Each structure stands twice: as structure tokens, then as C-alpha cells.
Amino acid sequence: MQAELKHGARESREMMLGSDAIAHGVRLCRPAVISAYPITPQTHIIETLSEMVDTGELQSQFIKVESEMSAIAACLGAVSAGSRSFTATSSHGLAMMHEILHWFSGARMPLVMVNANRALGAPWNIWCDQSDSMSQRDVGWLQLYCETAQEALDSIILAYWLSEQIMLPVMVMIDGFILSHTMEQLLLPSQREVDAFLPPYRPAIFLDPENPKTFCAAAAADNFYQLKKAIAATMETAETLLAEGYALFAGRFGRSYGHVEPYCCDDAEVVFCCAGALSGTVRVAVDQLRQEGHRIGLVKLRLFRPFPGAALIRLLAGTKRLVVLNRSVSFGAAGTIAQELRAAFYREDCRPQIHDVIISLGGKEVFPATIREIALRAAELSPTESIWIG
Amino acid sequence: MLWNVTTTEYLTSGHMACPGCGASLSLRHALKVLGGQTIVVLPACCMSIIAGAFPSSAFSVPLLHVPFATAAACASGVRRSLLAQGKKGVSVMVWAGDGGTFDIGLQALSGAAERHEDFIYVCYDNEAYMNTGIQRSSATPQGAWTTTTPAGKELQYEKKDVIAIVKAHAPAYLATANIAYPDDFMAKFERARDLSGFRFLHLLSACPPGWKIDSSEALHISRLAVETGIFPLLEQDEEKNLRLTYVPQSWLPVAAYFQAQGRFKGLAEEDIDFLQQETERKIAAYG
Ligand code: SF4
Numbered sequence: 122m123q124a125e126l127k128h129g130a131r132e133s134r135e136m137m138l139g140s141d142a143i144a145h146g147v148r149l150c151r152p153a154v155i156s157a158y159p160i161t162p163q164t165h166i167i168e169t170l171s172e173m174v175d176t177g178e179l180q181s182q183f184i185k186v187e188s189e190m191s192a193i194a195a196c197l198g199a200v201s202a203g204s205r206s207f208t209a210t211s212s213h214g215l216a217m218m219h220e221i222l223h224w225f226s227g228a229r230m231p232l233v234m235v236n237a238n239r240a241l242g243a244p245w246n247i248w249c250d251q252s253d254s255m256s257q258r259d260v261g262w263l264q265l266y267c268e269t270a271q272e273a274l275d276s277i278i279l280a281y282w283l284s285e286q287i288m289l290p291v292m293v294m295i296d297g298f299i300l301s302h303t304m305e306q307l308l309l310p311s312q313r314e315v316d317a318f319l320p321p322y323r324p325a326i327f328l329d330p331e332n333p334k335t336f337c338a339a340a341a342a343d344n345f346y347q348l349k350k351a352i353a354a355t356m357e358t359a360e361t362l363l364a365e366g367y368a369l370f371a372g373r374f375g376r377s378y379g380h381v382e383p384y385c386c387d388d389a390e391v392v393f394c395c396a397g398a399l400s401g402t403v404r405v406a407v408d409q410l411r412q413e414g415h416r417i418g419l420v421k422l423r424l425f426r427p428f429p430g431a432a433l434i435r436l437l438a439g440t441k442r443l444v445v446l447n448r449s450v451s452f453g454a455a456g457t458i459a460q461e462l463r464a465a466f467y468r469e470d471c472r473p474q475i476h477d478v479i480i481s482l483g484g485k486e487v488f489p490a491t492i493r494e495i496a497l498r499a500a501e502l503s504p505t506e507s508i509w510i511g
Numbered sequence: 512m513l514w515n516v517t518t519t520e521y522l523t524s525g526h527m528a529c530p531g532c533g534a535s536l537s538l539r540h541a542l543k544v545l546g547g548q549t550i551v552v553l554p555a556c557c558m559s560i561i562a563g564a565f566p567s568s569a570f571s572v573p574l575l576h577v578p579f580a581t582a583a584a585c586a587s588g589v590r591r592s593l594l595a596q597g598k599k600g601v602s603v604m605v606w607a608g609d610g611g612t613f614d615i616g617l618q619a620l621s622g623a624a625e626r627h628e629d630f631i632y633v634c635y636d637n638e639a640y641m642n643t644g645i646q647r648s649s650a651t652p653q654g655a656w657t658t659t660t661p662a663g664k665e666l667q668y669e670k671k672d673v674i675a676i677v678k679a680h681a682p683a684y685l686a687t688a689n690i691a692y693p694d695d696f697m698a699k700f701e702r703a704r705d706l707s708g709f710r711f712l713h714l715l716s717a718c719p720p721g722w723k724i725d726s727s728e729a730l731h732i733s734r735l736a737v738e739t740g741i742f743p744l745l746e747q748d749e750e751k752n753l754r755l756t757y758v759p760q761s762w763l764p765v766a767a768y769f770q771a772q773g774r775f776k777g778l779a780e781e782d783i784d785f786l787q788q789e790t791e792r793k794i795a796a797y798g
Contacts, residue, residue, distance in 0.1 A: 187625075196588060201589065338576055
């Protein structure tokens with residue numbers, strides 16, 4: 122009731138930090154257990170959540186653990202015992218969770234975790250790049266990348282909605298500092314609206330003395346193989362289900378999302394592709410270039426796991442040049458997103474020339490002017506090598 | 512003595528322990544005391560195998576297998592989840608080996624103890640990494656043979672004093688126990704069950720292959736560990752001081768304990784003399 126009064130029964134328009142927007146998104150999903158450890162630039166999220174728990178605005182058990190590994194492990198225990206849970210992390214924290222990330226998906230436990238994208242040392246660096254989450258692409262978690270705080274807030278609600286149906290965990294990414302530490306005007310849904318969209322978490326089986334079951338027992342090869350195969354099969358259905366979620370969400374909240382979001386792509390000769398807040402910068406550059414008469418477009422990648430290859434092929438099959446802007450790199454190979462796109466287009470006869478640009482690591486700034494320059498000189502970009510700008 | 516122990520089995524026969532395994536015997540009785548309203552959290556250890564492989568389980572209480580380093584964190588989550596749902600009357604118990612407690616799990620254990628999380632943490636201590644084939648852990652006693660201390664002569668590392676470490680966290684309950692003394696063992700589990708907050712039990716659990724003893728010898732050797740003072744039976748009193756819950760009429764020489772086990776073959780006489788003095792010093796500290 123208190124939450125209703127404070128935030129109103131209706132959707133409201135508010136100015137807030139990206140981190141606070143996320144905390145409100147989490148509050149609206151009513152996790153019964155939150156467990157977290159601070160790490161820059163995620164820290165504000167959990168600070169705001171602890172205040173909400175303290176004031177009673179959010180009724181939740183908040184476990185202030187001693188490490189990120191314990192943060193996600195506590196969520197594993199909480200979800201196994203039947204509670205919706207939440208955690209947030211970044212960078213080294215996410216790396217420390219790696220083992221438990223596998224365990225979570227392998228155990229088919231739903232969870233939503235926000236990761237504020239940040240570089241990994243050495244050398245120490247607290248600024249934004251996406252190598253932390255992109256290097257977790259094989260752990261069986263869904264990955265959503267957000268361009269704005271509004272998108273992040275909405276994605277959290279959508280992520281719980283999806284995660285609990287497919288029984289796989291979802292990671293929602295925001296670019297550290299760029300989204301977490303800047304103010305944005307956004308629409309805050311009311312608790313009533315979110316309750317109507319997101320049903321309470323009621324798992325079919327959980328740790329229950331009345332119906333005792335063993336969770337995560339050892340499994341020999343045949344069973345192990347089948348269980349892992351089932352994750353792959355679920356990942357394939359996740360895309361369709363999430364698309365349904367977008368439609369339902371749009372009907373209720375009026376904001377629509379997609380796995381991949383094209384901007385000015387219809388007649389574009391050069392299309393940029395990137396994930397996260399960088400899309401905003403590229404959007405500005407595309408607008409300028411369009412005004413100057415250049416046929417430039419952008420495809421924003423929201424869903425990274427499962428990789429929406431088919432959707433990208435539909436969108437980009439006729440495009441001449443695709444310039445992929447990566448904020449992460451797989452050393453010895455290519456920019457992570459570029460690698461994925463090349464793999465997706467491998468079987469296609471008609472495919473764009475894919476240029477792999479490593480544009481920013483460790484917070485290296487990207488300006489619209491740089492994007493403009495790349496667009497105008499796209500034909501000169503090497504088709505085979507990674508291009509490091511700057 | 513007549514024991515009031517249920518005939519219900521929560522760890523059923525057909526489990527996968529080696530014959531004479533002290534850990535499985537301990538768990539069987541611990542669960543009898545705690546009863547069916549118990550959730551067990553199990554990090555990597557021998558018991559992960561003993562419990563059985565998918566799709567069967569030797570446990571008839573809910574069991575959550577968890578990654579090695581995370582038992583105390585996972586148990587915190589289980590308890591908070593029950594709290595959030597308003598579920599009362601369920602015991603949450605971590606059942607971890609010495610590796611999962613003394614070594615890789617120590618950080619999570621410390622975190623949960625310091626937060627006074629409400630569950631029972633049991634360490635069944637077989638004094639090495641037995642599940643991977645008998646490698647030294649920080650619970651391995653001085654001079655014991657393992658596959659990573661092949662000579663068994665290294666006296667430079669003392670067994671880590673996990674009881675002192677946990678005591679420093681001011682737990683709600685703290686005790687050592689050994690299934691060779693079942694009345695003491697079960698009384699301690701009863702007290703732990705009936706309290707709330709962070710409760711810790713350290714069990715010495717004989718391991719026939721790891722200790723190089725016959726599988727019929729586990730209880731006999733376990734008893735020697737207590738009678739010689741190598742593993743004193745302790746409990747925290749109301750002032751939070753540790754006191755002995757069992758004092759033999761006279762302490763046996765530690766040599767009796769060492770000589771009964773193949774793993775201590777490398778100990779020289781002067782080592783045994785040294786360890787005798789050490790043991791006496793430690794026992795004296797408990798008054
Ligand atoms: S190795 Fe030792 S502790 Fe492990 S099951 Fe066998 S006897 Fe028990």
C-alpha cells in the first residue's frame with residue numbers, strides 16, 4: 122500500500138538516474154530475496170534497493186553478502202526454495218560469478234541479474250566496455266542490452282516474465298556510467314500495472330519437505346547430455362516467447378521493443394550494428410548523415426543470447442556494408458558481435474560485407490563525429506582485419 | 512542406555528559411500544535427530560557422490576547440491592527464501608567436508624556466520640580431500656600421509672583451528688562431535704536443532720581408504736581420537752566458552768591413535784613425543 126501511495130497508482134513521469142530507474146524496475150517485480158555485493162558502477166542500484174527495503178517500500182529479504190560469488194549463490198538457494206530473486210553486478214564481480222552462472226542455467230533456475238558493463242583488468246579500469254558480459258555468452262543465460270534507462274527498467278519486467286516461463290536466467294545489461302550515472306526522464310509504471318503483467322513466481326517444484334526432491338544431483342553422460350540439449354532447445358523457443366512478451370508489453374504499457382531494432386535501414390548502403398548505449402551516439406550520427414543525403418542506417422542489437430541471427434538476416438540481407446561497432450573483443454579472433462554476425466551470415470548467399478570495428482574499450486569515448494567519419498569512409502575499411510579506431 | 516531414535520531413515524540404504532564411512536553414518540544419525548522438516552545444502556564433497564546420481568537419490572529430505580565454495584551462501588538464500596514466504600519450522604543444514612569448510616568455502620562460511628544467518632553448518636571432517644583421491648587439505652593433521660604429502664613427514668603445517676575461527680564470529684551454537692559417542696552426538700544435534708541463528712558442528716569422520724584403516728575400524732579409531740585428546744568433544748557454554756563434554760578417566764597416549772592408522776606410518780618417535788605435548792597443551796586450554 123505504501124508503495125502505491127508513494128509512487129501512485131498510475132504510471133508517472135520522473136527524472137531519475139539510470140541506476141535508480143533499474144532499482145524501481147526491480148521493486149515493481151517484487152523479488153522476495155535480493156542478494157548483492159557492491160561494485161562500481163553497479164553500486165547505486167543496490168544502495169537504492171537497500172533503502173527501499175529499509176523503508177518498507179519493497180518487502181524483500183536483502184542479504185548483504187561478502188562477495189559476488191556468494192551474491193549469486195544466495196540467489197541460487199533462494200530460487201531453489203521457491204522465491205523470486207534479484208542480484209546486480211559488473212565486471213570483476215561478473216567474472217567471479219562465472220562458475221555459478223553455469224550452475225544457474227544448468228539447474229534451470231530463473232533469475233534476473235543486471236550487469237553494469239565495465240572493463241576487466243589488468244590494468245585497473247572502472248569504465249565501460251562490454252567484454253565482461255560478452256565473455257559470458259556461453260553460460261546458458263539470455264542476454265539483453267539496453268540503450269536507455271527506460272529500456273532497462275522495462276527489460277527487467279520483461280526478463281522476469283520470460284525467465285520464469287522458460288526456467289532460464291536472464292542478464293540485463295546497461296553501459297556502466299553512461300546509463301547508470303546519468304539522469305533520464307522516464308515513465309514509471311505503477312505497481313498495479315506490473316502486477317497485472319507479471320504473475321507471482323510459483324514454481325512446480327522447489328525445496329519442499331512435504332515433497333522432497335534432490336536438486337542438481339550428479340548425472341552421468343547420457344542424462345547430462347539430454348539436460349544440456351534441453352537448454353539449447355529452450356533457447357530456440359525463447360526468441361518467439363520473448364517476441365510475444367514484447368507484444369503483450371506494448372499492449373499494456375505502450376512501449377514496444379524487438380530483438381533487433383532497425384533505424385533508417387530501408388534504403389541504407391552502410392548499416393551500423395552495435396549493442397547498448399552506443400546506439401544512441403550512432404543514432405545522432407545517422408540523423409546528421411541522413412540530413413546530408415547519405416544512406417546510412419543502424420541496427421541496434423538488444424538480444425545477444427540467444428543470438429537473433431534469423432532476424433538480422435531478414436533485416437540486412439540486401440545491405441552492402443555492415444559496420445559492426447564492438448565494445449569487446451575476443452583476442453585472436455575479432456570483435457565479439459562481429460564474430461557472431463559473420464557466423465550468422467555464413468550460410469547466406471546474399472550477405473553484406475562485414476567490417477569489424479573495435480571502437481571502445483575501458484571507457485574510450487565515442488563521438489558522433491567518429492561515427493560520421495567511419496560511415497563516409499566505409500569503403501576503405503578492411504574486409505578481413507579488425508579495425509581498431511584510435 | 513536406551514536411545515530415543517526414530518527408525519525412519521532419511522539417508523536410505525543403497526547410497527554410494529565406501530564401507531565403514533564415518534561421514535555417511537554421521538549424516539544418517541544427524542538427519543534422524545533433525546527430522547523430515549529439514550533441507551540439506553551440499554557442496555562438492557564425498558557426500559555429493561554418496562547421495563546418488565540423477566535420477567535417484569538416497570536422501571528423503573529435500574537436497575540442494577551447490578558449487579564447492581558456496582554452501583553457506585546458498586543456505587543463506589534458502590533460509591531467507593523460507594522467511595520471505597513465512598515458512599517456519601524447517602531446519603536448514605549445510606553438510607560440507609573439510610575442503611568445503613576449512614578451505615574453499617571458508618569465505619562464505621565466515622560471511623554467513625558474521626551475518627548470523629539462521630542455519631546449521633556441519634563440517635564432516637575426514638581430514639583430506641577424499642573425494643578426489645586423498646589430497647592434503649588444511650584440515651589434514653601434521654604428519655599424515657596423503658597423495659600430496661607422500662612422505663607424510665611434514666610437520667610444518669598444523670591443522671587449521673576452524674573451531675577458533677568460527678568462535679570468533681560469536682555463533683549461536685558451536686560444538687565438536689563424533690559418531691563413536693552417539694549419545695553426545697545426538698544431544699548436540701538436538702541442541703543445535705532447537706536453537707536459531709548460526710550454528711556450527713565440527714565432526715571428525717573416519718575415512719577407511721583415506722586413513723588407511725580397515726573398514727571395520729572406523730568407530731574404533733574415532734573413539735581413539737577422543738580418548739587420546741586428538742579430537743576433544745567440545746561445546747560452547749552459555750558464556751560462549753568452549754568446554755569439554757566428555758573427559759575420559761585417563762587420556763590415552765596419542766601413539767595409540769597414530770599407530771592404528773596407515774597414514775601416520777611416517778611419524779618418527781620424536782614426532783609422536785612432540786605431538787603428545789602439543790595435544791596435552793591444547794586439552795589443558797579447555798580446562
Ligand atoms: S572416501 Fe572416505 S569419506 Fe569418502 S565415502 Fe569413502 S570412506 Fe567416506
